[in-house]
Amino acid sequence: MAVFEVYSHPVVVRYRASICTKTTIFMFIVFGLTLVVPFLVAYTSEGFWVKQSVYLEQPYVSYKHQLLMVLEGTTATEYLVWSTYHNYNMLEQQRLRIPIVKSREEDTNRDGKPDKLLINIETPMLDTEQVYSLHLLVIFEYQLFRFSSLTMESMAYIHYNSPRPGAMFTVDGELQFKQNYPLPHRGIVDTYNYPVINGDSIYAADYQLTNIFRDYMDRNESTTFVSAYPVWVSGKGAGKPFIIQATIRYPEETILYYPGFWQLIKLAWIQYLAVLLIFIFIFGRLKTFVFQNHILQAAIERPFKLRSE
Template sequence: MAALEGRAGLCSLAAAALLLLAALTYLPPLLLAYRSHGFWLKRSSYAEQPSVRFRHEVLLAGLTAGGASLGWSSFSACNRLLGPRLRAPLVSAREEDTNQDGVMDRLHFQLELPLQSTEQILGVQLLLTFDYQLQRMSTFVMQSMAFLQTFSPVPGSRVFVNGDLRLRQRQPLGHCGLDSRYNVSVINGSSPFAWDYDLVNIVAAYQERNVTTFLSDSSPIWVVGRAPSDPFVIQATIHYPVDLIVYQPGFWEMIKFAWIQYVCILLIFLWICERIKTFLFQNQVLTTIPVLPVSSILSHKEHQS
């Protein structure tokens, strides 16, 4: 025999119970997902190897044993300001794409600084600039820099540097569009003023950005024992590795993330609610009007005819 179905009026206790069960089924999962402190995806991240190219812009400052400073830059205005402290070096730079994927992987940089026979180098500060671009999510373009400084109590003949050009973020990037707010020169090479070539001022202005690059894990190796006629040599290998990029998710990504969390909890509540309804109506805890199923009514009419 077919099971009887129940029917109740809109103002009945059974209808109120069904409404309460529906509220207790769909609202608690939403509250639980929200209170778990991860309902809305505010930040996300992905891995990308940036497209980096060396701009061949260099700013060098050297400290001698006598306390004097020497220098050189790729900017003629800065070199004029150096006057007798200028030392014109021999510079070579070569970028490599080791895996032939169209994205450069490292920079080999060498600078040979000529010195007078009485000059000894105790420390160097080197600034290199780059074109930096990300394009997997938003297209982010900027001019960035790598800054190296190393000092020793013993005069040196050369210094070796091997590090990674890494991204530092104070705020996430966008998930789409073009972001070129920092696509401006790190060094104002057209300025005639010494203030614009001071490393303290350049680094301070650069650190005001919310997105910068820095030289990571460089671990300079200082080598002593220079002959009076030999130049001081800086050899640097700078890698452009895959980096972790933090970005602000878009609307649909936030909705997808929230929906997955909500549905996972909702399935449990739906299972519990179905068991409660079955118990209430099968045991007549709530009063309803019995109604024969349509299949039973048709069978009864056929039997009468």
């Protein structure tokens, strides 16, 4: 007649030793190595503590209807200017030329956040005046909300140089977020929530592009205008204005930030546990080998034999 196994259970063999013995010291060492070695392995293999991370966010960008424009001719003294800053216009009133400015922001995906800005600037010109290069500063309010709450005033710098006099300049590009260091994972960041251009100043140096750019580059967070498709059209007709058509898009940005405590623990614990299970198995086999082969002395306590019914 065939015999089948109908039930089984493990038998526990206990090994006992006093505290001041080699056996107890061995067990303390093995226990410590079981906990410490996985930590060292996970930590030295890189990525245990996530020092910085990234996330995607569509910023809220608002055009502040503030501009500064410089149109340059063939020499350094031949240039025309205009801005929305009264003091600067007064300082440059001999070269001031008031354009017709039209602008609108569009929310193409209907999410409540503007997606791009369209600007059209028509500057009246004399027939004897020619434009060989342009500089245009467009001012924005830039906000992020997902982790840290960032609010700042930023700008787009649009410029172009040509060996031929222009009649129209067209550009289409993106206002890209730039940061030198990660943002905190929470809190209010308003360090640069002040004017890029000090419109209250009565000094010409505060409106010079070199000074504006120097102060702007000192920022940790800023924006920059990036375009790969500028078009310079020459052949301006008599009595025609010089036209600037710019499309500035607000793309979804990849934001660098410092992770919070719980995010660090969540990622670190998974890595530690994965390595810990391996070492629990390895040291478990080591302890079994040591005690079954009586390498260290210990009192053996065997289970009572089951009495047959």
